[in-house]
Amino acid sequence: MPMNYRDLFSGIAFLIIGTATAWMGKDFYADAAYVPIGAGALMGLFSLPLIWRSSVSILTSRATSQPVMALVDHPGRFVATLACCLVYYVALPSVGFYTTSALFILLLALVLGERRPLVVLGITLGFITLLYGLFAVVLKRPLPVEFFLAY
């Protein structure tokens, strides 16, 4: 998507956020409303030049001078990484921190194209041992308990 379209959409998004912030802020108690209204109004105000410039640029079919970076470079890997993260966060409380983390590293490394089993296993094992040493032994931080120790 060209940069001027991105600017137009982001400008509109900021206008909506700004207006909503100011609108909701007007109901706050006394001086607690000053900054919410001010920040919301300013956001709306600063989104206008962005909307104006991008609209003019689109209407005159003029390309912006800014270099255009793809919104997502590799959608497959991007979505797979996010999906793995979500599964990791969902499983964390019930499966346990160290087990889930080890499985997460193995799975995501595989998804991202690492095909050397010894390297993956070695780094995973070393990394989890390091985390255990740091969090369980040194810092004694409470982390989600492993499922096989919970009963």
Next chain:
Amino acid sequence: MFASLFQALPVALQFGSLISLVVGTLAGILIGALPGLNPVMAIALMLPLTYGFDPIIALGLVAGIYNGSMYGGAIPAILLKIPGTPAAIATTFDGYPMTRNGQGGLALKTACWSSAVGGIVSALALMTLAPMLARVTLAFGPTEYFWVAIFGLVSIAVLVGKDISKGMLAALLGVIIGLVGIDAISGAERYTFGTLYLVGGFELLIVLIGLYAVPPVLEMAEKRNESYFNADSFRVTASGGSLGLLRRHWKTWSRSSLIGVAVGILPGAGGNLAALLSYNEAKRRAPDPDTFGTGNPTGIAAAESGNSADNASAMIPSLTLGIPGNLVAALVLGALMIHGLQPGPQLFTRSPDVVFGFMWQMLLTAMLLLLLGGMVATRLFAQVLRMPTALLVPTTLVLMAVGVYTVNGNVMDLYVMLAFGLVGYLLNRLAFPLAPVVLGVLLGPMAEQNLRLSMLISQNDWTTLFTRPISQGIIALLALVLLSQLWKALRSRRQSQHRGI
């Protein structure tokens, strides 16, 4: 106040502090050496781990990571032409050609010495200028602090990035994020949507990790799985003595360090600007400017001392006024707040051991670079470039998860971190600068509380904001920043029209 500085030296030399300095510097060099990871991300990840530590130990780690990563960024810049940190871009200009000429050893040694010298000069500037500025700021009241916060926020919003409106929108987004939760003065809920999770507001650290650490990891995940290791680059020959370096580069180091210190004090200007300005100045003054870019060690000396001299000096406005000069300085403010310390001039009288101890730590870590960044160690650190990105991504994500989880022991924080990560990724792709968002979260509440306090004291007389002399001075400075940016924008538009673009 300088007596407090010397009294804090034993604090910085405590066993725990020294260990944190060594660990932080080693971790910093390793992180800096890995392209894709940056000091901001490293410090943000490390902060949750320091909750239970003494503040001086936590700040020791921050100082070590900061100074260490600035040198670490030079390792891949010299060996592989890949800047480990954005500030190391100028180091690639002469660093990589030197490696190709078989002078990699000399290039790394020059970078290490230059980083150390830049860091030492910067720490000395922090030690001398910050206490003086803190004394001046004791005369500040809520009105002045309101304007200081506005100045920090607006100047960074307009100076970072190319588009003023985008910078301002990013800063305002940060301010709005900072509004969520219970209002500290009236006790009323704001933007909580009846959700219990939002009542406490967004934890600064979670916002920071989400905005700064998640997007680079997502970008790394999108690239092909490969390690940065290149066997040819590691065939480096040994270099000459250190005394020869001192004789050859002392002028460049002095000049570049001063440039770095000046750039560091300015809000919004980062290490990469300091390095580029220093490099250009060294080239301009050199008798052989044509050799720059083909493997001239003076180019490395200028770039590395310039970018490291920015480090401690960026802390001057943060520690004295509470306005961070760059993102690492913002994180240092976060670290202080996590440990219950309020940045500003009172910090110098209430917790002199911590603030002056931190200054010593910045100096000590710059010196440590000479010990820890030697040739053998550097070659060892360079081995981290063997780590394939497909393994670097999940291990970094696990580190983030454990760091964020330990803040409150709440899994919900992980989802919030990921959401902020996506926002950061998107803003990055839409060419919005991220630094003003973080500063908005930090400075927004400061501006609001001081504004409301001013109104309370003056019984809602708005003119009080504009009548005090110090406030007028800050407003004049703010107007100067805005007008200079406006003039720059107009000039650039006129030039492009002139060229017919």
